[in-house]
Amino acid sequence: MPRSPQVLVKVPYVAPVLLLLGGAAADVFAMRPYYGLPLLSCAPLVAGIVFPFGLSVLFALLACGSAAGLAYYTGRESSAMITDVLAVLLVSMVGLWIKWLVDRQGRNLAVALNVAEAAQRAVLPAPPAGVGPLAVADRYVAAQLGAAIGGDLYALQETPFGIRAMIGDVRGKGLRAVSAVSVVVGAFREAAEHAPSLHDLADRLDRALDREGARRHDTLDDIEGFVTALFVQIPPSGATVTLLNRGHPAPYLLHGGEVTCLEPSHPELPLSTGLGRERGEAAEETYTFAPLDSLVLVTDGVTEARDRDGVFFDVVRSLGGTPLRHPDELADTLSDSVTHWTGGQRQDDMAILILTRVGSSTGGTTDALTP
Structure with missing residues (x-):
């Protein structure tokens, strides 16, 4: 025994x-x-x-x-x-x-x-638990042992245009990609305050990557690669959510226990210093965002997680029908499910950012989210 x-x-x-x-x-x-x-x-x-x-x-x-x-x-x-x-x-x-x-x-x-x-978290600080009409939760698991962050990134801030957020994935993983993450996050922090549209915001990040790639051509390989990114804008009322997807895994909208994958109707190329920007204007898509709805943003560390048989993780199945409403519980559920599916193996950096509308714009009060 x-x-x-x-x-x-x-x-x-x-x-x-x-x-x-x-x-x-x-x-x-x-x-x-x-x-x-x-x-x-x-x-x-x-x-x-x-x-x-x-x-x-x-x-x-x-x-x-x-x-x-x-x-x-x-x-x-x-x-x-x-x-x-x-x-x-x-x-x-x-x-x-x-x-x-x-x-x-x-x-x-x-x-x-x-x-x-501390240095890594200075590059990628944790978002606030509540902002405007939103309750926020995040989870991050770096692929490299001993690292707090890797090649995945996310950011959230209030701007004159509403609440703006992004989640992205730099080519590569681990500590080698942290420098590239700092460039993208820093550019987002600045451009989100001034870019009149998500398309213009993405274009400013494109140019920032171009400049940094040219400046550090001989010292930083990761800057020469691409960055997938998903941009989000939510008005102060919280009634809608606008998305701009630049080659990133689609987000998931949770509404009344149902999960919808918000695939872009016109897929676009990632942010890149190597692929060029000769493209038409990317489409911004707007969806209704009702009280207690949750928008789940993930990186491919979630969507491409595989079990020992090589079967990919099913995000819709993991979140579908769950009675949980608080974003922290949703984040824990998703993160724990991925860990269980992979047997605890760190296959890639994994980032999760969840935005839940609390039904008011009183500073992110989450009382209504208690199951």
Whole structure:
């Protein structure tokens, strides 16, 4: 019968005690010339792996004391007793030195990771929980372990033209794409305040990528690639939602438990510094946005997530019929479903941005969203 996970987790913590007891039993009961000295020496080494430094020192002292006491109990000569204690002490000191080095490196790594996460979050700050008539939720899972963000991006802000948001995906993933993300997000923050239309907003981001690509041609490969993007505009009343899709996965509209994929009627090329901008004006499409409706924006880390058999994740099936209304619950549901579908494997950066109309324009009050 397989052991429970709780038992397996506790085994390393009792190992030092078992080694001490095993060493003592071997010294007392084993046939000569077999002794329990190796087990006693291993106890502080194992303690250094599973316990804090102070407790590791305690096990080192216990191991040395046990070696001395057992040598005296079994009637060994004084020279043999001193040799046993010195042997255990030497192994214990080596173990404590290794423990000190590992702890110091762990602290340095924790500081570095905190600084890196703060820098990454400065590039891609979390959106507010509520803005105008909207309640907002976001989730981000970077494909690269240890990274807070990768090649996916999103942004949201109030502008003179209403609430504007975007979600996008830079070519590539992981930390190499973060520099490109900073360019796109920075350009959006500036242009969203002044561009009279979503088409003009996208065109300004196009030009920003062109300039940055030319300036950093020899140092930043990701800038030379394309960026898929979806632009959203919602008026202060929250009654409609206008979309402009530039090669990005379509968003999903949740209305009364039904899920509709808002595919663009005229697909457009992504934002790009390599494909050129010789295209006609992209179509902006407007949809009704009723109270308690939710607009779910995702990247291809969601839509192209696959299970072990290579079957793609079904967003409509995951969200369809759900009674949840609060965007945080919707975001958790979708993120957890993708993780379960992929078996916890990070196949690509995954970003989720959910905008839910709360039925008023009183600063994003979410009382009406409580299930």
